[in-house]
Amino acid sequence: MNGDEIRDLFIGYFEEKGHLHMPSASLIPAGDPTLLFTSAGMVPFKPFFTGEQTPPRVRMTSSQKSFRTTDIDEVGDHKHLTFFEMLGNFSIGDYFKEGAIEFAWELVTKKFGLDPDKLFVTIHLDDDDAFKIWRDQVGVPVERIYRYGDSDNWWGPAGNEGATGPCSEIHYDGGREKGCQDMVSPDDLTAILRADRDAGVKSGFPDVPGCHPNCDCERFVELWNLVFMQFYQDAQGTRVPLPAPSIDTGMGIERVAAVMQGVHDNYDTDTFRNLIAASESLTGVKAEGDRTASHRVIADHLRSTSFLMADGVLPSNEGRGYVLRRIIRRAIRHGHQLGATEPFLHKLVTSLVDQMGDAYPELAADQSRVEETLRLEGERFVDTLEQGIRILDQEISSLSGLVLAGDVAFRLYDTYGFPVDLTADYCREKGLTVDMAGFEQAMSEQRARARAASQFQMAETIEVSVDQSTTFSGYEELKGKATVLALLADGKEVQSLTSRQPAA
Numbered sequence: 001m002n003g004d005e006i007r008d009l010f011i012g013y014f015e016e017k018g019h020l021h022m023p024s025a026s027l028i029p030a031g032d033p034t035l036l037f038t039s040a041g042m043v044p045f046k047p048f049f050t051g052e053q054t055p056p057r058v059r060m061t062s063s064q065k066s067f068r069t070t071d072i073d074e075v076g077d078h079k080h081l082t083f084f085e086m087l088g089n090f091s092i093g094d095y096f097k098e099g100a101i102e103f104a105w106e107l108v109t110k111k112f113g114l115d116p117d118k119l120f121v122t123i124h125l126d127d128d129d130a131f132k133i134w135r136d137q138v139g140v141p142v143e144r145i146y147r148y149g150d151s152d153n154w155w156g157p158a159g160n161e162g163a164t165g166p167c168s169e170i171h172y173d174g175g176r177e178k179g180c181q182d183m184v185s186p187d188d189l190t191a192i193l194r195a196d197r198d199a200g201v202k203s204g205f206p207d208v209p210g211c212h213p214n215c216d217c218e219r220f221v222e223l224w225n226l227v228f229m230q231f232y233q234d235a236q237g238t239r240v241p242l243p244a245p246s247i248d249t250g251m252g253i254e255r256v257a258a259v260m261q262g263v264h265d266n267y268d269t270d271t272f273r274n275l276i277a278a279s280e281s282l283t284g285v286k287a288e289g290d291r292t293a294s295h296r297v298i299a300d301h302l303r304s305t306s307f308l309m310a311d312g313v314l315p316s317n318e319g320r321g322y323v324l325r326r327i328i329r330r331a332i333r334h335g336h337q338l339g340a341t342e343p344f345l346h347k348l349v350t351s352l353v354d355q356m357g358d359a360y361p362e363l364a365a366d367q368s369r370v371e372e373t374l375r376l377e378g379e380r381f382v383d384t385l386e387q388g389i390r391i392l393d394q395e396i397s398s399l400s401g402l403v404l405a406g407d408v409a410f411r412l413y414d415t416y417g418f419p420v421d422l423t424a425d426y427c428r429e430k431g432l433t434v435d436m437a438g439f440e441q442a443m444s445e446q447r448a449r450a451r452a453a454s455q456f457q458m459a460e461t462i463e464v465s466v467d468q469s470t471t472f473s474g475y476e477e478l479k480g481k482a483t484v485l486a487l488l489a490d491g492k493e494v495q496s497l498t499s500r501q502p503a504a
């Protein structure tokens, strides 16, 4: 079953069960200042869960373009992505745990036809109701029901505030041969995690004596997350009950496609295989051994950056544009690791449009703008790479020991966009190391400063001599006409700017 067939089957199943099919919203959340991006299927429905708005129907279903950077450091393994399509069913005060679990099991085992013996479920440590439903009503053997704490089985809120609650996940077992060791029993894992929680320890995973559904090895793939929305959490973390218990579920189409296509790996599905083939032919490097991860990162980041741009985000030094710029640079760095010294990402957009342009016409419509933006960013970063190397050479020549200071690596990263792993690679060639603890320290200080400044900082207003107000139409429109009131360079008004001249 390919992605289109999976999507149709999912949506059709829930329509039959009385759900209204809602279209995918933009990756830029409409009217939600607490969120940078649409990071899950429930984001467009946030006001329905909290009772601020009345839903068009209490049962809804959707297939939502989603982008999140939560797992960005894991992208390159077999399952993590920054951009994905999330299938979901939603109940606003209608069915709750029992209905959500029964629908999910029927769809996965009867419609998708997955072998029930290959499915494991997880629940929250304290969720005895969900345990009983899985065991008594669905008939999942207790050896395949695992309990986890808040870090794994509590979901939300999306953004600073919103609906939140315990969740239950369905995981697909790729088999013992993909795993690291024999399974720990659910009872033993529960005892470890409860003891950790009582002792205030965050997670006992490194000490767990066996494999389990959330193990870091490649055995399990999380297919579907069923969230039992029960609370509204405010920005201070205070929780109050929602107007009515509700359901939000999220199933990544890419992961289901991998399982349905028998490949167990997102990057072995049709779409990704073709993108990786294009990346191989462009760089002349096969996706084998330790080169595989870089090709996967390029394929994932090509998707996320192109979709973000097609929804109106442009690279910049703040807010959404900054996130986009960092992802583009990450992809370019991985290309550099594969030997690409010239901008290359823009040359892969055609392959992406071939793969996904039919399902997402906005991508095809914006192809040339996306390519041009990626090409310009690539050119700009090539300069940055060279500048970074120059500064690094100066620092190294004045170094007295064999360790480059963490704050130097951080300055290169923060001011010049020079990634720390590139700094580390370069130093290694010269017999040097980087003080990574110092780098992390500088990074967390920077994060704390950024958090304190703002959760979501928009561009500063620059006063210009022209007295005119501006209407922001970006929540409704991605394009619009505007009049340029002034051009500023170094804080002074100028009549013209060259393309590389820093504005303001």
Ligand code: GLY
Residues within 6 Å of the ligand: 039, 040, 041, 042, 155, 225, 227, 248, 249, 250
């Ligand atoms: N909202 C459920 C999920 O993103 O997994």
